[in-house]
Amino acid sequence: MDKSFEKYQKRRLRSSYFSVIISIALVLFLVGILGLIVLKTNSITKHFKEKVAITVFLKDDAKNDDIKILQAELKKAEYTKSVTFISKSEAAKIYSEEIGENFLDFLGENPLKDAFDVSLKSDFVTPEKMLEIENQLKIRSIVAEVSYDKPLIEILTKNITRLSFWMLLFSGLFTLIAVVLINSSIRLSVYSKRFTIKTMQMVGATKGFIRVPFIIQSIKLGIIGAFVSIVGLLLFITYINKMVPEIELLSDYKILGILFVTIISLGILITWISTFFATQRFLNLRTDELYY
Incomplete structure (x- = not known):
């Protein structure tokens, strides 16, 4: 019976980790696409302008x-x-x-x-x-x-200016949404272990001692999710590069390097901050409040 329950718990834990990784990967993939567009805005506008x-x-x-x-x-x-x-x-x-x-x-x-x-x-x-x-x-x-074509030049100039403004706005907004979504996934993961946290606290473990393993585990999940999103981005970039080779997405190693490092950094930073505050919340709860 105990072995059966232990296997069930392990499957549940793996399922929880898988859900967190997929959530992180999807969000970072979308952030990566937006980041790629922002970083390549100059190249894209240059490509269209030089057709004039x-x-x-x-x-x-x-x-x-x-x-x-x-x-x-x-x-x-x-x-x-x-x-x-x-x-x-x-x-x-x-x-x-x-x-x-x-x-x-x-x-x-x-x-x-x-x-x-x-x-x-x-x-x-x-x-x-x-x-x-x-x-x-x-x-x-x-x-x-x-x-x-004078009207075309005027429209092109105005649209590029508007595009730059909206891209900056959407970048900020989407980064905020990414933080909220990843934070929610991490909080759910920590929530499933709230009784373990409280048990460790009751036997004398310090808050820092309890918090560290959760943060390390979350950072690992964040890194895995970031690498999954990078694989997805590489496939996406390869496809776009075949469709529009003039943009030269794959040959711009500097921009790709900046993008991938940013994605990994976001995966680590967001999971670290989210786990810190999630564990802190449950550490500060009374035992009877864990049921609500």
């Missing part, structure tokens, strides 16, 4: 030497990421493929112009800086027109 391009249309009478000089200057410009020259014949071919018919047969001549597609560095993709670049290019004698 300015198209510089050239006049029909522009000389080849002048075009080459402008191309060389654009390549050396501080705002340029890459420059692609598109001749009017290439542009006509691309446009014909898009509309599904050769519009030159209908018009009889090519109304399109030679142009440069200039991809910009992310730091220069703001309404003010792009307007400045536009004005610099317009004064060139061979430039007919400078074109880019």
